[in-house]
Amino acid sequence: MTQKTKSLKQRNLLIIVGVIVVAVVVALVVILLSSQSAVGELATDYSAISQERQDDGGFVLGSPDAPITVVAFEDFLCGHCQRYKEVVDKLIEDFVATGMARFEYRMLPVVHPGYSRLAAQLTECANDLKPGAFWNAHDAMFQVASARSFSDSSSRTFADMMNLSYTDLLECAQDAAQVDKDILLANQLNVTGTPTVFVRYGDSFPQSSQFGPRPTIEQLALLVQAAN
Numbered sequence: 001m002t003q004k005t006k007s008l009k010q011r012n013l014l015i016i017v018g019v020i021v022v023a024v025v026v027a028l029v030v031i032l033l034s035s036q037s038a039v040g041e042l043a044t045d046y047s048a049i050s051q052e053r054q055d056d057g058g059f060v061l062g063s064p065d066a067p068i069t070v071v072a073f074e075d076f077l078c079g080h081c082q083r084y085k086e087v088v089d090k091l092i093e094d095f096v097a098t099g100m101a102r103f104e105y106r107m108l109p110v111v112h113p114g115y116s117r118l119a120a121q122l123t124e125c126a127n128d129l130k131p132g133a134f135w136n137a138h139d140a141m142f143q144v145a146s147a148r149s150f151s152d153s154s155s156r157t158f159a160d161m162m163n164l165s166y167t168d169l170l171e172c173a174q175d176a177a178q179v180d181k182d183i184l185l186a187n188q189l190n191v192t193g194t195p196t197v198f199v200r201y202g203d204s205f206p207q208s209s210q211f212g213p214r215p216t217i218e219q220l221a222l223l224v225q226a227a228n
Contacts, residue, residue, distance in 0.1 A: 044089070046135040049097055054104065056185065057178045059127075059134050061092065062102030068227035069102040069200035070220060073186050076119040076145045077111040078194045080214075085142055090217045091224075101224045105138060106182040108194050115150045120179040122155060125172035126162050137162055199223060 052060050060069065070091060074081040088103065095101040107123070109116030119141055126137035140161045144154050159166040189198065189206060196213040197220075198206035211219040 044092070044135070044139060049092075049135075051132060051135065056181045058104055058106055058182065058185070059138075059178075060102055060104045061135055062096040063099040064102075066096075066099060066102045067201065068100075068224055069104050070223075071104040071106060071198040071200055071206045073106045073108040073182070073189075073191050073194055073196045073198075075108055075110050075116050075194045076123070076141045077109075077116045077150050081195045082142060082146045084195045084214065087215075087217045087220070091220055094217075094221070095224045100228050102200075104200070106185060107179045108182060108186050108191060108196075109179060110194055112150070115154075117179055118155065118173060119145060119150065120182075121173040121176035122158055122169055124176045124178045125169050126158075126164060128172055128176070129164050129168055130162065133162065201227065 046061065049061055050063050052064065054060060058071075062069070072084075072088065074084070076082075091101065092103055096103050107120035109120055123134065123137045123141045126140075127134035137158075140158055144150070144158045144161070148154070155170065156166050159169050185206075186196075193213070197209050197215055199209055200206050209215050209219075209223065211223075215223070
């Protein structure tokens with residue numbers, strides 16, 4: 001083999017290696033951009049919808065005059081809950097924002113003994129550190145949990161999305177106890193999985209939906225319309 005042939009082969013090999021490196025870099029950039037787009041800005045504006053808390057601290061969205069409240073026990077890390085959020089979003093858009101119903105969110109950690117509870121505590125703390133931010137935090141936490149497997153870095157991503165101090169969030173989470181109150185209510189109602197939906201009429205104790213634990217938006221619409 002001549003020196004010229006060797007040089008040609010080496011050059012071709014370098015070109016091939018270069019092409020592979022470029023392809024890998026492009027793939028990594030695509031993955032990074034897609035993950036960033038999956039956890040981005042929040043779309044829903046809750047500022048025009050009434051927000052309050054039940055006597056035990058449960059977070060409620062919607063007019064106090066609405067005759068029915070849809071109560072959902074969910075875990076941010078629960079895949080079924082993440083998919084059911086489409087139903088909840090439609091409920092809020094069609095019936096909560098229009099004053100016909102309220103939505104009450106209850107945190108029930110069932111997926112992971114540590115991270116499910118932490119996600120709930122961080123969401124509560126977002127509201128403690130920035131009063132009135134719970135529902136944006138609710139959406140942000142679902143985005144974070146849906147985009148990738150929840151880990152320690154997910155907490156920092158959530159803090160960035162909410163424009164809050166990561167250190168302050170973690171410190172607050174050490175004492176955040178709403179999740180314990182929600183677990184207590186879930187135990188009283190014999191809730192074992194998520195999502196599980198109940199309904200309140202006025203200030204009554206939650207009761208099972210006639211359509212089961214996971215009603216569709218069409219079934220929820222029937223309940224809301226019947227109550228109104």
